[in-house]
Amino acid sequence: MIYLNRNVTLNQLKEVVQKNINHKMDYMSDDFNSEQKNALELFQKRIFLEEIIDETISFNKKIFWNNSNEHLNLTTTAEELISVYKLRSDVYKDINYQREFPDEIEGLNFDIFDKKSAILYYKINNEVTGSIRMIVDSKNRLPTDKYHSFDKHRETQNLCELSRLVIKQKNKGLKMEFKHLFKAIYEIQSNQNNNIDKLILSITKSHYKFYSKFGGINIEEDRKEGYGNLRVPFLILTWNPILISNYFERLFLK
Numbered sequence: 197m198i199y200l201n202r203n204v205t206l207n208q209l210k211e212v213v214q215k216n217i218n219h220k221m222d223y224m225s226d227d228f229n230s231e232q233k234n235a236l237e238l239f240q241k242r243i244f245l246e247e248i249i250d251e252t253i254s255f256n257k258k259i260f261w262n263n264s265n266e267h268l269n270l271t272t273t274a275e276e277l278i279s280v281y282k283l284r285s286d287v288y289k290d291i292n293y294q295r296e297f298p299d300e301i302e303g304l305n306f307d308i309f310d311k312k313s314a315i316l317y318y319k320i321n322n323e324v325t326g327s328i329r330m331i332v333d334s335k336n337r338l339p340t341d342k343y344h345s346f347d348k349h350r351e352t353q354n355l356c357e358l359s360r361l362v363i364k365q366k367n368k369g370l371k372m373e374f375k376h377l378f379k380a381i382y383e384i385q386s387n388q389n390n391n392i393d394k395l396i397l398s399i400t401k402s403h404y405k406f407y408s409k410f411g412g413i414n415i416e417e418d419r420k421e422g423y424g425n426l427r428v429p430f431l432i433l434t435w436n437p438i439l440i441s442n443y444f445e446r447l448f449l450k
Contacts, residue, residue, distance in 0.1 A: 225329035241301050250312040259314045260389040261380070268376050271315040279324040280317050281306045287362040295425040297360070309339055309359070313319050314390075316380050318373040325364040326373025330381060331357040332392065340398055343424075344417045344432050353393035356385070378449045385437050394434050411441030 256270045263269065271277045284305035288297050299305050312334045318326035331338055336389040339348065340357060349355055358381065363373045385392045398417075399407055407413055416432045423430035 221312060227421075239358065245301060245304070245306065248306050248308070248310050249277055252277060252313065255312055256314060261314075261384050262387075263380070263383075264413060268316065268318050268322050269398075271317060276317060276324075277306075277310075277315070278304070279319075280327045283317075283324050283327055284360055284362050287364065287415035290365055293426065295374060296423070305360075308336060311330065312336065314384055316377055318376055319335055325365075326362065326377055328361040328377045328381070329359055330384060330392070330395075331359060333357075337343065338396060340396055340432055343419065346396065346416075349434065353395045354391050355396060356392045357395055357396040359397075369444065375448055382414055382437050382440070382444075394436055396432070396434055398423055398430055398432050401431050404431055408432065409441060410435065410444045411444055412439030 253272055253274070256272050259270055261270065269276070271280060281304040284297070285303050288294050288299075288305060289308070297305060300307065308314050309331045310329065313329040313331045315329045316327060317324050333350070336359040338355065340346075346355055361374075361377070363371050384390055385395060397407075401418070404415075412435055414434050414436075416434055419430040419432065421449060422428055
């Protein structure tokens with residue numbers, strides 16, 4: 197039996213595709229060359245998806261969490277991740293966030309930061325209806341670093357950014373998915389084995405009144421011009437869950 201190292205094979209495929217993606221065959225029509233390029237680009241994205249899935253599953257299996265909620269889990273299978281990526285895509289289309297968070301593959305929303313993320317999902321009646329990720333700081337840094345420097349925090353604290361919060365749209369009001377996801381975030385951050393001191397999150401300014409009740413929330417930057425392609429006022433926050441309020445404890449932990 198021949199054993200192929202999966203990561204080495206994926207890297208070799210990536211190199212081959214990269215070398216050939218812009219290569220044209222002069223004796224073939226422009227339409228053929230265009231179709232070949234599109235096929236290679238899609239294949240390149242499929243290789244990237246395989247890479248993301250493998251590394252994300254491996255990362256999530258190392259997270260320490262004493263979970264007691266049957267509807268809530270970390271993603272530890274390819275099927276779970278694909279369901280989350282589909283939910284992200286659907287929700288971002290519904291709320292017109294596609295320009296800021298585009299699909300890597302049509303119908304699947306993922307990126308390189310998933311590799312170092314604890315990805316939580318809420319599932320009920322065999323349907324994934326909510327998800328959020330906790331991106332642990334690494335050599336890739338954090339998504340919000342391109343808008344605000346967290347280097348001073350890094351000198352003394354281990355950082356983690358909350359992002360890709362998606363909840364299937366149903367009725368108005370605070371969703372059960374939101375409550376359970378934030379309880380899980382608190383539990384994972386509180387476990388010292390995960391080595392997370394402070395959380396970072398970006399929210400629309402209109403939601404600040406609600407988040408300010410959590411306790412331990414600090415405004416790092418008021419981005420009146422928006423966040424990337426999202427042209428509404430945004431706030432970049434840090435959150436120290438050690439300082440949670442009685443409100444947060446009553447609403448999320450009981």
